[in-house]
Amino acid sequence: MTPALELKNVSKTYQLRQSGGFFARTTDHLAVNNVSLTLPRNQILGLVGESGSGKTTTGMMAMRLVEPSAGQILVDGTDITALGHAALKPFRRKMQVVFQDSYSALDPMMTLAQIVAEPLHIHGLGTASEQTEQALEMLVKTGLDRSYGNRYPHELSGGQRQRVAIARALILRPQVLVADEPTSALDVSVKAQIINLLLDLQAEMGLSILFISHDLSVVRSLTDKVAVMFQGRIVEEAPTETIFTDARHPYTRSLLDAIPVLNPRERRARTFLSRVQIEAATPRLSGQDGTPELHDIAPGHRLEAIR
Amino acid sequence: MIRYILGRLASIALTFTVVSIIVFLMMHAVPGGPFDGNDMPVNDAVKAKLNASLGLDQPLYVQYFKYMWGVLHFDFGVPFQSPGETVLQLLGRAWPPSLILGGAGVLIGAPLGILLGMAAALRRNTWIDYLASAFATLGLTIPVFVISMALIMVFAVWLNWLPASGWGKPRSWILPIIAYAAIPMATYARYTRSAMLDVLTKPFVTVLRAKGLSERRIIFQHVLRNAALPMVTVFLPMFIGTATGSIFVEAMFRVPGLGAYFVSSIELRDYSLEMALILMITMMFCVAYLISDIIYALLNPRIRFGDRK
Amino acid sequence: MTLLNIENLTVSFPQHDGVVQAVRGVSLRVSPGESIGIVGESGSGKSVTCMAALRLLREPPSRIVADRLELGGVDMLRAGRTQLAAVRGRIAAMVFQDPMTAFDPVFTIGHQIVETIRAHRDLSKSAATTEAAALLARVEIKTPDAILNSYPHQLSGGMLQRAMIAMALSCRPQILFADEPTTALDVTIQAQILHLIKQLQAELGMALIMVTHDLGVVAETVDRVVVMYGGRVMETAPVQDIFDAPLHPYTQALMASMPGRTPGKQRLIEIAGASPNPANPPTGCPFHPRCAVADAQCAAEAPAFRALSESRAAACWRLA
Numbered sequence: 001m002t003p004a005l006e007l008k009n010v011s012k013t014y015q016l017r018q019s020g021g022f023f024a025r026t027t028d029h030l031a032v033n034n035v036s037l038t039l040p041r042n043q044i045l046g047l048v049g050e051s052g053s054g055k056t057t058t059g060m061m062a063m064r065l066v067e068p069s070a071g072q073i074l075v076d077g078t079d080i081t082a083l084g085h086a087a088l089k090p091f092r093r094k095m096q097v098v099f100q101d102s103y104s105a106l107d108p109m110m111t112l113a114q115i116v117a118e119p120l121h122i123h124g125l126g127t128a129s130e131q132t133e134q135a136l137e138m139l140v141k142t143g144l145d146r147s148y149g150n151r152y153p154h155e156l157s158g159g160q161r162q163r164v165a166i167a168r169a170l171i172l173r174p175q176v177l178v179a180d181e182p183t184s185a186l187d188v189s190v191k192a193q194i195i196n197l198l199l200d201l202q203a204e205m206g207l208s209i210l211f212i213s214h215d216l217s218v219v220r221s222l223t224d225k226v227a228v229m230f231q232g233r234i235v236e237e238a239p240t241e242t243i244f245t246d247a248r249h250p251y252t253r254s255l256l257d258a259i260p261v262l263n264p265r266e267r268r269a270r271t272f273l274s275r276v277q278i279e280a281a282t283p284r285l286s287g288q289d290g291t292p293e294l295h296d297i298a299p300g301h302r303l304e305a306i307r
Numbered sequence: 308m309i310r311y312i313l314g315r316l317a318s319i320a321l322t323f324t325v326v327s328i329i330v331f332l333m334m335h336a337v338p339g340g341p342f343d344g345n346d347m348p349v350n351d352a353v354k355a356k357l358n359a360s361l362g363l364d365q366p367l368y369v370q371y372f373k374y375m376w377g378v379l380h381f382d383f384g385v386p387f388q389s390p391g392e393t394v395l396q397l398l399g400r401a402w403p404p405s406l407i408l409g410g411a412g413v414l415i416g417a418p419l420g421i422l423l424g425m426a427a428a429l430r431r432n433t434w435i436d437y438l439a440s441a442f443a444t445l446g447l448t449i450p451v452f453v454i455s456m457a458l459i460m461v462f463a464v465w466l467n468w469l470p471a472s473g474w475g476k477p478r479s480w481i482l483p484i485i486a487y488a489a490i491p492m493a494t495y496a497r498y499t500r501s502a503m504l505d506v507l508t509k510p511f512v513t514v515l516r517a518k519g520l521s522e523r524r525i526i527f528q529h530v531l532r533n534a535a536l537p538m539v540t541v542f543l544p545m546f547i548g549t550a551t552g553s554i555f556v557e558a559m560f561r562v563p564g565l566g567a568y569f570v571s572s573i574e575l576r577d578y579s580l581e582m583a584l585i586l587m588i589t590m591m592f593c594v595a596y597l598i599s600d601i602i603y604a605l606l607n608p609r610i611r612f613g614d615r616k
Numbered sequence: 617m618t619l620l621n622i623e624n625l626t627v628s629f630p631q632h633d634g635v636v637q638a639v640r641g642v643s644l645r646v647s648p649g650e651s652i653g654i655v656g657e658s659g660s661g662k663s664v665t666c667m668a669a670l671r672l673l674r675e676p677p678s679r680i681v682a683d684r685l686e687l688g689g690v691d692m693l694r695a696g697r698t699q700l701a702a703v704r705g706r707i708a709a710m711v712f713q714d715p716m717t718a719f720d721p722v723f724t725i726g727h728q729i730v731e732t733i734r735a736h737r738d739l740s741k742s743a744a745t746t747e748a749a750a751l752l753a754r755v756e757i758k759t760p761d762a763i764l765n766s767y768p769h770q771l772s773g774g775m776l777q778r779a780m781i782a783m784a785l786s787c788r789p790q791i792l793f794a795d796e797p798t799t800a801l802d803v804t805i806q807a808q809i810l811h812l813i814k815q816l817q818a819e820l821g822m823a824l825i826m827v828t829h830d831l832g833v834v835a836e837t838v839d840r841v842v843v844m845y846g847g848r849v850m851e852t853a854p855v856q857d858i859f860d861a862p863l864h865p866y867t868q869a870l871m872a873s874m875p876g877r878t879p880g881k882q883r884l885i886e887i888a889g890a891s892p893n894p895a896n897p898p899t900g901c902p903f904h905p906r907c908a909v910a911d912a913q914c915a916a917e918a919p920a921f922r923a924l925s926e927s928r929a930a931a932c933w934r935l936a
Contacts, residue, residue, distance in 0.1 A: 044881070050802035050803060050804065050805075051802055157890035157891065157893075158658075158890075159890055160890065187657040187658055187829070187890075187891055188657055188829055188830070188831070188870060188873070188874075189657060189869070189870060189873060189887040189891065189906075190887075190890060190891070191873070191875065192873040192875065192884035192885065192886040192887065193886045193887075193888075195875060195883075195884055196883045196884055196886055199881070199882075199883055200883075214802065214803055215803075215875075216803070216876065217832075217874070217875045217876025217877075218875045218876065219876075220875065220876040220879070221875040221876055221880075221881065221882055221884055222875070222881060223881060224881060240880075240881065241879055241880065244879065245879075254804055255803060255804060257807070258803045258804040258806065258807035259803065259832070259876075260806075260807070260810070260830065260832025260833055260835060260836045261832065261835045261836055262831075262832065262835060262859075262874070262876075262877060263835055263859045263860075264835045264836075264855045264856050264859055265856065265859075266835075267835070267836060270807055270811065272804065272807070272808050272811075509717065510712060510714065510717040510718055511717060511718055511719055511720045511721075513667075513672055513712070514710075514712060514718045514719070514780075515720070516672055516704065517670060517672055517704050517705065517709070517710040517712075518704065518705040518709075518731075518732045518735065518783070519700075519701045519702065519703070519704035519705030519706055519732070519735050519736060519787075520701065520705075520731065520732070520735050521697075521698075521701055521735070522697060522701075524731075524735075529720050529723075532722050533720065533721070533722055536722070606722065607721075607722065608721070608722060608724075608767040608769070609721065609767070609769045
């Protein structure tokens with residue numbers, strides 16, 4: 001079966017302007033370096049990494065909200081990398097995005113029903129009353145009752161606003177949802193609600209979700225598969241439990257080791273690796289020298305290593 | 308930094324050229340010429356002769372290049388309304404009063420405004436703040452000729468302490484300068500207040516308090532220095548804006564400054580003077596912005612050193 | 617001896633539509649060398665409690681009322697400006713959440729550490745600079761002199777937070793308030809900073825108040841936990857007891873809803889509803905609208921905070 005979303009050898013180069021005005025020089029910064037990812041249908045893929053790892057840029061490229069410098073993006077098996085604005089529109093319906101800061105993403109002057117119905121309006125689907133009705137149904141689906149339709153974003157708590165953002169993203173019944181740190185700004189007691197909502201909607205609507213996060217605990221409860229990004233590259237990818245029990249890359253291990261303990265009894269001394277130490281500890285599959293590349297080391301388990 | 312300044316100088320040259328072309332074209336797009344006035348009609352033959360003598364019969368681009376060539380040699384031509392002197396001589400005669408008036412106005416108004424703004428910010432939402440803000444708002448909203456009138460009424464007419472007009476002895480400078488200082492004072496008061504309040508709500512100010520620094524040190528060393536950053540960028544350009552003189556204040560107090568020539572050069576189609584005035588002001592603004600950007604860069608480590616991360 | 621003694625602290629902010637009570641009757645005692653974690657969500661009053669203890673809130677608009685507010689033997693409610701400045705940085709220091717905005721952008725790190733040292737100790741500029749370099753080395757910065765001469769924007773968040781800790785420790789405080797010191801940092805940097813704080817606390821023998829929303833941070837660093845919700849203390853207990861046998865329904869629910877506790881993709885146990893709106897808090901116990909075991913009494917009247925054993929206390933009618 002064709003995957004819902006596929007990235008093939010995608011890279012993004014940013015030109016950094018050196019300070020100095022009119023005739024300033026620029027240097028190239030490789031934010032995402034030759035990333036290949038497959039998001040199978042009906043699954044949740046976690047994209048994990050720290051700030052500057054390129055995970056958000058990768059997610060934005062998958063949505064074509066950022067143009068890739070190289071590589072291909074396939075939605076439903078169709079290459080959308082070079083599509084123009086008009087040709088892209090039908091694919092936009094299939095792909096939606098939810099951000100960390102849902103407050104700034106919601107127009108404060110619109111009611112929640114208007115906000116959620118807006119994508120229907122943009123794509124010209126149904127009459128105005130049908131659009132409103134669908135929006136109210138979607139609000140109910142995300143855990144807000146119909147009375148919320150007449151309210152405004154500022155009347156909501158953080159968790160409720162994230163529900164509205166999810167409702168708006170899902171009203172077009174997309175196949176792919178890119179969720180960029182959707183739980184990071186939420187209170188601890190509300191985080192579980194949003195994770196459950198994503199799990200329920202994924203099962204119910206047959207969604208495929210690219211879940212971008214730095215929070216490995218959330219990733220463990222939510223995802224089927226995890227890809228770990230480091231310095232713009234994917235260094236390891238495996239089924240979620242494999243990552244937690246049998247991680248091979250030194251960076252994946254240092255990320256896992258850094259997770260705070262769940263019980264004070266498990267307090268332990270840790271060794272911290274610098275980026276240079278991590279690069280130097282790239283796994284070797286045989287004794288030879290060479291450049292690190294991604295290799296399949298087990299079914300579904302990819303590892304950046306020197307063959 | 309040198310690279311930066313060279314880049315800026317290049318963009319100033321460009322600005323200067325574009326402004327000169329636009330002004331030149333607009334000037335000549337206005338119908339009529341210097342000898343079309345109704346009060347002193349001349350016949351067409353004489354007019355043609357006069358125009359030819361001033362080169363006004365030549366194609367526009369030729370006139371433009373001729374004039375700009377002169378400008379490069381500091382020759383701004385002859386003012387038609389006062390043909391006995393050059394434009395430069397006229398400026399040398401009329402500018403000093405405007406410069407004194409505007410410069411003294413800013414030098415008095417700006418520090419007062421800054422103090423007022425600081426007081427308002429530090430005593431936010433108290434009567435000091437309200438009073439200072441009201442004062443600043445009045446300074447900005449009351450037209451300068453009303454202030455001038457009031458000053459003349461009180462100090463010249465009723466109290467008879469100071470002369471009502473003229474520009475002879477320094478005593479006669481006092482009232483116009485006070486009238487004029489109201490504008491920079493009000494502007495700076497508002498600007499300082501908002502810049503200070505902006506800094507005072509920054510997290511690092513809480514950190515400075517948590518470190519146990521005295522309030523005086525926090526305000527005078529940290530808050531003021533940070534608030535000054537955005538202010539340096541407006542100080543010089545504003546200085547230029549005001550030092551070119553105020554038509555209204557000069558008119559109210561009969562100051563023989565530049566103000567009157569702004570109006571008359573346009574009315575009389577005095578092309579040379581008009582161009583000269585606008586080009587000089589353009590140049591001064593460009594240089595002022597350049598200097599204030601350099602000062603800003605020197606004060607702001609973020610620009611001075613760039614990002615190392 | 618008690619280093620920090622807060623009794624019945626209330627902090628309120630007037631707003632256009634009424635008065636917001638951010639802290640409602642909090643009591644807290646900290647002994648020298650003790651490490652305490654204050655856990656709570658946004659709006660629980662945990663940060664405001666610390667800010668009030670150091671009198672760092674702007675008054676007015678905020679209003680602080682307490683039966684007692686003592687820090688290092690100084691009555692913080694009656695202390696004047698000079699006395700407050702002498703306590704801050706010297707007796708009690710604070711590390712803040714976002715290191716990127718915690719330093720004055722126009723001065724070097726060195727300048728800012730040196731001015732802290734010289735505010736409290738009679739040292740020459742060069743002696744203070746030497747001391748600052750030693751402090752940076754102490755927080756495991758490998759090139760102290762380079763960092764001293766750097767401006768904040770030139771450094772990473774992790775490096776700035778280390779410098780912030782060095783600055784906080786520069787006058788050997790007896791108590792360190794760390795307000796979400798790792799929330800703005802990456803996971804691996806967070807682990808390093810927590811380790812550093814814990815280590816320095818033990819070495820210097822100072823008391824620590826770790827304010828956080830993250831139970832994991834608490835599990836890593838402190839001896840005793842104070843759980844806050846809706847401006848009140850819900851429960852306090854030794855850290856191991858909190859994780860082994862949480863007593864208050866809120867603590868229990870919070871523990872149960874932590875993601876990643878068990879392997880596998882799975883729905884989590886969630887706490888229904890949202891955190892209380894501080895401008896319009898529920899009557900009675902602030903947690904009762906979301907509590908599984910609440911009844912009419914919980915809605916009518918706030919339970920008193922009472923001792924349950926020698927080391928544990930909680931505010932809950934169900935635990936009477």
